[in-house]
Amino acid sequence: MSEKPSVAxxxxxxxxxxxxxxxxxxxxxxxxxxxxxxxDGPETGRADCRQGCYGPGEEEDIAACEALCSRxxxxxxxxxxxxxxxxxxLEYFRAEYxxxxxxxxxxxxNHVMKFGFLLDRARLEGFRFDFFATGHYARIQDRAGRPCLxxxxxxxxxxxxxxxxxxxxxxxxxxxxxxxxxxxxxxxIARSLGLEVSxxxxxxxxxxxxxYSAVFKGRESPPGDIVDTEGRVLGRHRGIHHxxxxxxxxxxxxxxxxxLYVLRLDxxxxxxxxxxxxxxxxxGLAAEDVILSDPSLGDGPxxxxxxxxxxxxPAEARVTVRGSSxxxxxxTPQRAVAPGxxxxxxxxxxxxxxxxxxxxxxxxxx
Numbered sequence: 001m002s003e004k005p006s007v008a009x010x011x012x013x014x015x016x017x018x019x020x021x022x023x024x025x026x027x028x029x030x031x032x033x034x035x036x037x038x039x040d041g042p043e044t045g046r047a048d049c050r051q052g053c054y055g056p057g058e059e060e061d062i063a064a065c066e067a068l069c070s071r072x073x074x075x076x077x078x079x080x081x082x083x084x085x086x087x088x089x090l091e092y093f094r095a096e097y098x099x100x101x102x103x104x105x106x107x108x109x110n111h112v113m114k115f116g117f118l119l120d121r122a123r124l125e126g127f128r129f130d131f132f133a134t135g136h137y138a139r140i141q142d143r144a145g146r147p148c149l150x151x152x153x154x155x156x157x158x159x160x161x162x163x164x165x166x167x168x169x170x171x172x173x174x175x176x177x178x179x180x181x182x183x184x185x186x187x188x189i190a191r192s193l194g195l196e197v198s199x200x201x202x203x204x205x206x207x208x209x210x211x212y213s214a215v216f217k218g219r220e221s222p223p224g225d226i227v228d229t230e231g232r233v234l235g236r237h238r239g240i241h242h243x244x245x246x247x248x249x250x251x252x253x254x255x256x257x258x259x260l261y262v263l264r265l266d267x268x269x270x271x272x273x274x275x276x277x278x279x280x281x282x283x284g285l286a287a288e289d290v291i292l293s294d295p296s297l298g299d300g301p302x303x304x305x306x307x308x309x310x311x312x313x314p315a316e317a318r319v320t321v322r323g324s325s326x327x328x329x330x331x332t333p334q335r336a337v338a339p340g341x342x343x344x345x346x347x348x349x350x351x352x353x354x355x356x357x358x359x360x361x362x363x364x365x366x
Contacts, residue, residue, distance in 0.1 A: 006030040007175060008122065008129035010114055011068065011076075012053075013061030015197045016135030018068050019186050020177040022193055024133060025072050032129060033069040033076040035062060036118045038089075040082040041214060052207040053109070054085075055214065064197060071195075077127050084117050085109075090215055093206075097241035098221050100265035101340030104162075105206050106310075111165040115174070131175050138163055139179035140171050143351050147171040148293055151350035154182040161310045164344045164355040165291060216241065224270035226253050229263065229279065237272045240265045246280055246336030281333040282361035284317070287343050290326040290356030297321065297353060304353055305346045306330070308337055314346050326356050337361035 009021040011033045024031045039058040062078055069076035089105050089112075096103035119132055137152035138160045146168040152158040166174070178186055190198035207215060221239040228234055235253035237243065242250075247262040251274060254260060261280055264273040285308070292298055298321045305314035306328050316331040328343055337358060344355035 004029045005130035006032070006128065007131045007133050008032050008034045008119075008127065010118065010132065010134040011035050011065040012135070012203075013064035013197065013200075014135065014202065015190050015195070015200050016137075016178060016186060018064075018135070018195055018197050019189050019193075020133055020135040021068065021072060021074070022195070023177045023189070024175070025074065029131075031072070031074045032127070033065055033074055034118065034122055034127065034132075035065050035076075035078050036081045036085075036113065037062070037078055038082050038085040038113075040086065053106075053203050054090075054207050068195070068197070077122060077125075079118055079121050079125070081113060081117050081121065085113060088112055088117075094216055094219060094241075096340045097212075098219075098267065099340075100240055100267035102244045102338040103340045104309075104342055106162045107165065107342050110162050115166055115170055131173050133175035133177060135178055136163060136176050137178055137181075137183075138176050140174060140176060141351070144294055146293075149352040150179075151346065151352075152178075153180045157183050159310075160346075160350075160352055161307055161342065161344050164342065164352050167291075168293070212241065221267075222270065224272070226251065226272045226274055228255070229273060229275045234260075234274065240267060240270060240272060243272050245338035277335075280335045282330075282337045282363060283333055284327065284329040284362035285337050285343060286359045286362060287326040287328065287356030288324060288359050290321050290324050290354060292321060292354035293352055294354075302353075305348070307344045307346065308334060308358065309341050314344075319345055321354070324356075327362070329362075 007024050007029045009031060011017045021031055038054060066076055089109050092108055093103050093105050136159045137154060137157040139150040139152060140147050141150050149160050149163055149166060151160045187198055221241050223236055223238055225233045226235040226237050243262050243265060245262055248259055251260060258276055260274040261277050262272055263275045263279045301318050301320045303318055306317045307314045315334050318329045320327045339358050339360055341358050342355050343358050345353040347353055
């Protein structure tokens, strides 16, 4: 019987990547573990500080990965990418927020860091593997004769949104062992294997607790005015990087019985524009930096389902792509279209057709 290929598994110290590695070992692959180090600040040793991807506590996660690989009897390597992470992800995150946009660092991190820098550096440092695997909830299946990303079997855990920029040349060398499983099944597997991470909570945010002070490092935007759609000053904000489209809580202003929401962030005037909830709905959006998994879709408008943020239920829409620009027209208006987030296109079977970065919402009269 021929020997199965070698697979490097991206390990984070969490239950998903740990189970992915264990399943591949069980299946007979030649498995190794790989982790990227991204935190360059002081370690606090707090047990609760790793509720986000970036922050102190990284050494605890690395120790958990080392223990797992020792238990599984597989090689393990840590690649220091803290400088690349600073220059690529954190600089992008700061710049976007200071422009009054809502960035999605997870999309950039997966595409450029995890499936880019990490693999290139590991190979450069002598780590050898045929395939790369992660604990993401997503699937890779054939579409139109080429490997294509597809949403996970468990829709509630699907992470294809974050991975939509991975092209077929990358996907043909990637494995997602958890794509057909539910989170409950994954935890059951971890318990059955006696893995210490079986009950470990998930990362809930880019930064632990949503506190971005460690990211901006003194480069925050200054306080300014909170205004209504007519320009009337209603209060003061703490800096536009603390706000996002659709936000209701923490505004500290009111003008009547109806709640107010963030409708727009104006970096030029340093204003947070608020108004009633109906002002959040848009008929469509304009996107830039658009990519398509099927080049033929650029020949004309196509019908699909569009997700405008990770937890958004994909909405039926017509998409027109010209070069790297795209226009999305929703069948029914969608709420809180946020510039800087990604708009990801799906077909009726959950295959990812492409996506782009939202530039602006399109009101009905646009």
